[in-house]
Amino acid sequence: MTNAVSIKNLRKTYKTGVEALKGVDLEIAEGDFFALLGPNGAGKSTIISILTSLTTKSSGEVKIFGNSLDTDRDKTKTYIGVVPQEFNFNIFEKVIDIITVQAGYYGIPRAQAIKDAEPILKELGLWEKKDSPSQQLSGGMKRRLMIARALIHKPKLLILDEPTAGVDIEMRRGMWDFLRRMNAEGTTIILTTHYLEEAEELCRTVAIINKGEVKLHETMHKLLEANGKEKLENIYVDIIQDSNNKTI
Numbered sequence: 001m002t003n004a005v006s007i008k009n010l011r012k013t014y015k016t017g018v019e020a021l022k023g024v025d026l027e028i029a030e031g032d033f034f035a036l037l038g039p040n041g042a043g044k045s046t047i048i049s050i051l052t053s054l055t056t057k058s059s060g061e062v063k064i065f066g067n068s069l070d071t072d073r074d075k076t077k078t079y080i081g082v083v084p085q086e087f088n089f090n091i092f093e094k095v096i097d098i099i100t101v102q103a104g105y106y107g108i109p110r111a112q113a114i115k116d117a118e119p120i121l122k123e124l125g126l127w128e129k130k131d132s133p134s135q136q137l138s139g140g141m142k143r144r145l146m147i148a149r150a151l152i153h154k155p156k157l158l159i160l161d162e163p164t165a166g167v168d169i170e171m172r173r174g175m176w177d178f179l180r181r182m183n184a185e186g187t188t189i190i191l192t193t194h195y196l197e198e199a200e201e202l203c204r205t206v207a208i209i210n211k212g213e214v215k216l217h218e219t220m221h222k223l224l225e226a227n228g229k230e231k232l233e234n235i236y237v238d239i240i241q242d243s244n245n246k247t248i
């Protein structure tokens, strides 16, 4: 079976000289719910920027559903929906326009986009706000708007970069249910989060990266079993501390 994502020896050095990725290997199966974990500066957002073609890699090989970033970039883009770490929409633009403009990038006409947006916005509790400028939305609503926008072209792979940062627990649980349903319906999901109980609750596979290197890549079940049903948070802290000590 083709993997949703295949990353081989991926390296990224920014123009500033920062070596953000130092030879990352990751395979993410189609249908997986994958946690990409690591402290600030580990390289999570850099990996996501490369997968979504916002940043170019320095070297290595990346395939999305078997399509190489080097030779089939446009195709890879159609497979991916991304919820970036930072809000990045025009605050004066209406919710529905933010969605239809995004749809336009994928060649979906406005009328069709409005039709497609309705169930997504309803499910995410945003339909009543469709004619409001995005600046009038609460923080949690803005997060959900980013999810709605990422889904308008029906991507097979949804990537969420800290989607629940600053979102209250009730709304976070609502998002979890939504993401679980998406995954159950076949969407592959990659999630980065600092809430480790969230990753433990949702994800089937986990990778922990630190300083641009993969320190662990394992199924959640096996990882928890191997550590005597220790909480993911404790396992994570041990791995990060261990890898920090080794590189000092």
Ligand SMILES: Nc1ncnc2c1ncn2[C@@H]1O[C@H](COP(=O)(O)OP(=O)(O)O)[C@@H](O)[C@H]1O
Residues within 6 Å of the ligand: 014, 015, 016, 018, 019, 020, 038, 039, 040, 041, 042, 043, 044, 045, 046, 047
């Ligand atoms: N656009 C950029 N230019 C220069 N350095 C960057 C840029 N983006 C990220 N970095 C650096 O690359 C490293 C990895 O950052 P990032 O991928 O954002 O980590 P994470 O998302 O895991 O917090 C950090 O040292 C960060 O400062």
Ligand SMILES: [Mg+2]
Residues within 6 Å of the ligand: 044, 045, 046, 085, 161
């Ligand atoms: Mg980040």
